Amino acid sequence: MAVPVILQTIEQTGISTWIRESDSIFGFYFWLTLHGIGMSLVVGGNLIVDLRLLGFAKGLPLKPLKRLFTLMWAGLIVNVLTGIALLTAYPTKEVTNLDFYVKLTFVALGVITMKKLSDQVFSDDSMTEVAMIAKGQALAKWSLLFWFLAVTAGRLLSETATYDTYGHIAGG
Amino acid sequence: MANFAHLHLLLNHFPIIGTMVGLGLFLLSFIGKNQDLRRASYIIFAAIALIAIPTFLSGYSAWVLLKGSGLITDPLIARHQGAAMLSFWFMEITGAFALVGLWQTQRTSRLPNWNVTAVLILSVLTVGLMARTGNTGGDIRHEELRDASAKTVVTEGPIGAMFHAVEPNPQKFMADMVFSKWWWTFMMILHYMGLILIVGTVGFLDLRIMGFMKQVPIRPVHEFLPWGMAGLGINILTGMLAFIGQPESYVYKEDFWMKILCLMLLGLNAALFYLTDVFEGIENIGPGEDAAMPAKILAASSLFLWFAVITFGRFIQFSFDTFRPGA
Numbered sequence: 001m002a003v004p005v006i007l008q009t010i011e012q013t014g015i016s017t018w019i020r021e022s023d024s025i026f027g028f029y030f031w032l033t034l035h036g037i038g039m040s041l042v043v044g045g046n047l048i049v050d051l052r053l054l055g056f057a058k059g060l061p062l063k064p065l066k067r068l069f070t071l072m073w074a075g076l077i078v079n080v081l082t083g084i085a086l087l088t089a090y091p092t093k094e095v096t097n098l099d100f101y102v103k104l105t106f107v108a109l110g111v112i113t114m115k116k117l118s119d120q121v122f123s124d125d126s127m128t129e130v131a132m133i134a135k136g137q138a139l140a141k142w143s144l145l146f147w148f149l150a151v152t153a154g155r156l157l158s159e160t161a162t163y164d165t166y167g168h169i170a171g172g
Numbered sequence: 173m174a175n176f177a178h179l180h181l182l183l184n185h186f187p188i189i190g191t192m193v194g195l196g197l198f199l200l201s202f203i204g205k206n207q208d209l210r211r212a213s214y215i216i217f218a219a220i221a222l223i224a225i226p227t228f229l230s231g232y233s234a235w236v237l238l239k240g241s242g243l244i245t246d247p248l249i250a251r252h253q254g255a256a257m258l259s260f261w262f263m264e265i266t267g268a269f270a271l272v273g274l275w276q277t278q279r280t281s282r283l284p285n286w287n288v289t290a291v292l293i294l295s296v297l298t299v300g301l302m303a304r305t306g307n308t309g310g311d312i313r314h315e316e317l318r319d320a321s322a323k324t325v326v327t328e329g330p331i332g333a334m335f336h337a338v339e340p341n342p343q344k345f346m347a348d349m350v351f352s353k354w355w356w357t358f359m360m361i362l363h364y365m366g367l368i369l370i371v372g373t374v375g376f377l378d379l380r381i382m383g384f385m386k387q388v389p390i391r392p393v394h395e396f397l398p399w400g401m402a403g404l405g406i407n408i409l410t411g412m413l414a415f416i417g418q419p420e421s422y423v424y425k426e427d428f429w430m431k432i433l434c435l436m437l438l439g440l441n442a443a444l445f446y447l448t449d450v451f452e453g454i455e456n457i458g459p460g461e462d463a464a465m466p467a468k469i470l471a472a473s474s475l476f477l478w479f480a481v482i483t484f485g486r487f488i489q490f491s492f493d494t495f496r497p498g499a
Contacts, residue, residue: 029490033483036367040482044372048396059392061459067385068376151368155361159353 007092008166019089020165028089035082039154041075043147046114053121053133053140062129066122072114092166099160103153110146113139176233176423176495183227187263188306190220191299198295210283214270215447217295221267222439225408226432228260229415231309233423237497245312247326252308254339257416259301266294268405275398304335342416349417356417363410369403371478372396381454381463381471390457424493431484438477445470 010016019028045068052060087094094100121127121136161170194216201209235249273287328336350356373396379385380393415422422428445451450470454463463471 027490029487033486036364036482036486037479039364040368040371040375043368044375047368047372047399048376051396051399057392057395059395060388061392064385064387064459067387148365151364152361155364156357159357 003092003096003163003166005166007095010088010091011166013088016088016091019085028086031082031085031089035079035086038075038078038082039151042072042079042110042114043151045069045072045075046110046143046147049117050140050144053117053136055133062132063122063125066118069114069118069122076111090165092163093161093170094157096163097157097161099153099156103150103157106146106150106153110143110150113143113146117143176230176237180227180230180234183223183230184306184309187220187224187227187259188302190216190223191263191266191295191302194220195295195299198292207282210288211274211277213295214274214283214291217270217291218267218274219439219443221263221270222436224260224263224267225412226436228256228412229422229432231256232415232419236419236423237495248308248312250342251326251336251339252305252312253342255301255305255308255335257342257345258339259298259305260412262294262298262301264408266291266298269294271401275401301335304332346416346419349413356414359410359413362406363414366403366406366410367482370400370407371482373400373403374478375475378471378475382468382475383462386462387459389459390454390463394455422488424496425488425491426494427484427487427491429495431481431488434477434480434484438474438481441470441474441477445474 011020019031022028024030049065049068051057052062052065117136117139121132121139127135164170194213196213197209197216198213200206201213232253235253239246239249269287269290273283273291276284276287349359376396377390377393380388380390445467448466450464450467454467457463
């Protein structure tokens with residue numbers, strides 16, 4: 001299948017070229033670093049909530065962990081914004097890579113699970129901890145799995161890319 | 173001008189002498205079953221395990237910079253590298269067991285017997301391996317210590333031969349780390365998982381100490397720490413394997429050395445947190461209570477340094493070869 005020319009058009013824009021090729025400290029690796037920090041907020045926060053629901057650190061009260069969701073949503077916003085910047089820099093590399101869609105799928109599943117945890121387990125202040133754990137345990141397991149797969153798929157992006165930029169084969 | 177050889181010569185004394193001091197205190201602790209001496213030796217082992225990291229890295233870096241200069245010879249370097257690799261891994265395992273033992277003393281006043289036995293065996297082996305490493309390192313530039321023919325062929329004595337039989341071949345080890353891009357990617361995936369474990373658990377503890385989510389008591393948050401330490405262990409393992417596989421991708425980079433410096437500062441931060449009365453003062457803080465300012469400062473510096481580690485680590489690929497000769 002031919003690579004859509006629109007991707008070359010995007011790559012030739014000023015912003016795409018600047019993010020991709022600039023020597024500035026605020027170039028590509030700045031956005032990549034922020035993307036990594038956002039990822040550690042989202043997945044790190046989910047890790048604490050999930051491990052607690054699965055029975056670790058039983059002395060930790062569950063209800064206050066609701067505040068962690070603010071950090072997680074903040075991390076997700078950072079990742080969406082930085083993800084757009086990274087995609088703008090290398091649209092061909094990502095759009096033509098099947099692994100990119102695998103990553104987005106697992107991220108979407110992770111976010112949906114996060115929303116379900118927030119709505120079904122942490123939104124009702126009158127729910128007892130026992131009830132919260134009963135409702136949240138299965139979601140916690142899926143959450144861990146989806147985020148693990150999302151991070152793995154994300155890390156595989158650079159190894160599975162066919163192109164670097166439009167018309168240029170990756171590693172060529 | 174100072175270079176990695178100078179750094180290595182400065183640092184290498186710490187693991188070699190430090191492990192002997194640690195073992196000495198540990199053996200002394202068996203007289204009267206002195207738990208305080210035993211804990212002190214464990215702290216030394218953990219500290220030396222951390223310092224062994226820049227010691228090993230600086231040695232490899234000195235080799236990368238000096239190879240081909242005529243100042244060092246391949247057979248002697250290879251022998252020293254093999255010895256250093258083996259002693260390094262044993263040091264890290266000893267340090268890990270020491271940390272596990274120290275963690276256990278939170279619940280009981282005594283170190284568990286299984287742990288004491290493991291640390292005894294590991295520390296004795298490590299001291300022997302460190303001595304071997306120091307000896308082979310000294311041979312590199314001290315011609316008065318060795319046979320002149322050792323520049324081209326190294327002949328081991330009976331004890332040296334025993335060590336040499338179990339030491340890894342550094343060139344083969346290097347090649348094994350880069351034999352497949354999928355192996356490399358697998359290591360990097362594990363490195364990211366380790367990062368998440370650290371930021372999630374240590375970050376949560378730091379934020380609570382700083383005063384966020386005050387409804388949560390500190391002690392159960394602290395119980396997540398072994399997950400963070402497991403993440404640190406994964407990252408030390410994968411990070412060192414990555415370095416051994418492609419030292420030239422790291423040695424010349426300022427950001428790499430800044431990352432290592434931040435890791436050492438985190439070790440110092442942890443020492444200040446646990447070895448002074450700071451941790452004692454906050455471990456029983458309940459819901460709604462505030463930690464003292466020294467604890468908040470250490471928690472904030474911990475959080476800052478972990479994000480600095482992530483940032484410098486990410487920028488390694490971007491940064492210039494600051495330390496490449498002629499750069």
